[in-house]
Amino acid sequence: MMQPVETIMRTAPVIPVLVVDEPADARPIAEALVAGGLTVLEVTLRTPAALEVIAEMAQVEGAIVGAGTVLNARDLERAMAAGARFIVSPGLTDALGRAAIDRQVPFLPGVANAGDIMRGLDLGLDRFKFFPAEAAGGLKALKALAGPFGDIRFCPTGGITADSAAQWLAEPAVLCVGGSWIVPRGPVDTAAITRAAQAAAGLR
Template sequence: MNVALDALIAARVVPVVVLDDAAAAEPLADALVAGGIRAIEITIRTPAGLDALASLASRDDLIVGAGTVTSRRELADVRAAGARFAVSPGFDADLVYAARETDVLPVPGVGSATEAQAARRAGLDHVKVFPAGALGGLPFIRALHGPFPEMRFMPSGGVDQTKAAEYLADPAIFAVSGSWMVPAEAIRDGDFEMITTLARATMAALDA
């Protein structure tokens, strides 16, 4: 199995982070690790995204990936910045094949049986489901898992601490992603203690 995928499965929770200031990346990562979280997805929706990603890439206490990767150019950029995995909102076979030619793990989003089948045809068995909440949550994923029993899913969108525990109790789920433990106001205010508290509460809920 892919080393990056192993790390995501072990982490279970993947915070989705939007940063306007790359200088916040290190204290944010420290806060997450202190709370027991071992993965982070830095979106590249802001100008600070790539610099933030690069500043964390050499850390060995969490796996660092990129979010909202939608083109070959963006894939090349996040790979150069040190991303170990690249998450996309939707499924793009061309992007998946491009990623599989590199050492970056592709984690595309799917939202239908058609897209899950296309992902399987592209050789993937671990994908994101987005937007999970709007699509129906766990019942939808269980229905999708029926015809694709070899696939595992990472719900994103509408996930919170309570839903995270519910999702991860199901064998169809390999991880969950979301931003409930990294609220924008806490990042903006530099309240990294709050982020550690939320991360710790999240991991405690999973192990309860």
């Protein structure tokens, strides 16, 4: 049974955005994040190993693993086959939106302006990733968009840091934020990942 995207967004204040090069690193990273209290994990489809990483992380108890950087229906199908339980995209197309709705997969499409949001609403979507959050105008831009779209809720991603996350989370229209600061690329330090996850989980 797929959870609604709202439930996933409310599970933890921060969704780690993961770029993982080595499948062998997948489980240690996921276990460290879950141990720190972050259970919703977004694995970006930016590396050749991404689908294998999703499959590995999906086996970690307590982890809710999704795929990020999903650009089309083919990406969506491959990610779901690997075990992804939700889908995140940097943008929104009718084709991808319809594919996600048809498959009943929790879907967080990227929006950056009012036109993007209205296109999502036309498809019946009302939960979005605000991306790229800082480059698209930051918190000021999100607050301006939240005005005319009172029922919309966001997961801002892109340029958010450990220092700025709390400011974003204080905005009523924001349910969670996405961040790559929790797991930097490079050698895996599980103790550091767990510490960063604990700090992030405490931001709500």
